[in-house]
Amino acid sequence: MAVQGGMASQERLMVRVARMYHEQGVRQPQIAKQLHVSQAKVSRLLKRAEELGIVRVTIHEPLGGHSDLEELLVTRYGLEDAVVVSVSSEDESSILSSIGTAAATYLSEVLLGHERIGISSWSATLLAMVNGMPKATRQLADSVVQVIGGVGEPAAQVQATRLTEQLATLTGAEPRFLTAPGFVSSAELQAAIMAEPYIREASEYWSSLSILLAGIGSLEPSPLLRQSGNALPLDEQRELRERGAVGDVCLRFFDESGQIVHSGVDGCVVGISPDLLFKIPRRIGAAGGSMKHSAIRAALLGHWVNVLVTDTDTAAFLLA
Secondary structure: OOOOOOOOOHHHHHEEEEHHHHOOOOOOHHHHHHOOOOHHHHHHHHHHOOOOOOOOOOOOOOOOOOHHHHHHHHHHOOOOEEEEEEOOOOOOHHHHHHHHHHHHHHHHHOOOOOEEEEOOOHHHHHHHHHHOOOOOOOEEEEEEEEEEEOOOOHHHHHHHHHHHHHHHHHOOOOEEOOOOOOOOOHHHHHHHHOHHHHHHHHHHOHHOOOEEEOOEEEEOOHHHHHHHHHOHHHHHHHHHHHEEEEEEEOOOEOOOOOEEEOOHHHHOEEEEEEEHHHOEEEEEEOOOOOOHHHHHHHHHHHHOEEEEEEEEEHHHHHOO
């Protein structure tokens, strides 16, 4: 705090109030009582001291913070929030771990206890998030709902359902599972699956979700998705590529400007529709690494996510 000298009586009182409040930590009611003025006047003097530059607030960011990059991302892409973290190496596991831990911290900070959280099954970053999230000492959410099918090969079933179950346990919420394949062979089969009572029951929660947690996928399927048995067939990938698709959120594909790419895949996805997805107020995308740069930028341009958790190199790319 910087204080100017040679001031009239009112200005001296202003400085006195500012010193007591900012330097000595005296609360406003005590200042008012000690100086025999009203608390409203103390508040006005403190505000005026900032306006005149008598009090200058300087914020010292902790080592390792990247608030400048975060603010630029929010402004550039119209986001609600952004979290940028450093990574120890370009190794994929290091990137996943760092972003996952940051996403876990962010989620713990923003949950108020009544939220309905939708979570995508296919994301190694979200797996890293639940692995890095401590169990809450109070209830942080009402329910955690799976928004895309997650049954593939038996070994992958464990990974897919683990996201919903573990996040529900960590937040004290009720889990809601979507026990179905994420991608099926025909629109007719998809319609039949969605009509099943236990699937319909889970999907009814989608319209009331307050938060979505999703990875941002590139057109090339991740190892987790490929192992699951739910990776798109090669001919479907080829069609999407020819139509200009660069990435997806919840198996809903978009081009480099973020516009949805329609194809035969649309009717075969057992999961949340784009219309319902865009109605979720807070859509958190956790992703990073050079292989996903184009997909992440497109997801931001198309507003598929409005909160981004990513690494410094990806942030620099997005701002270049």
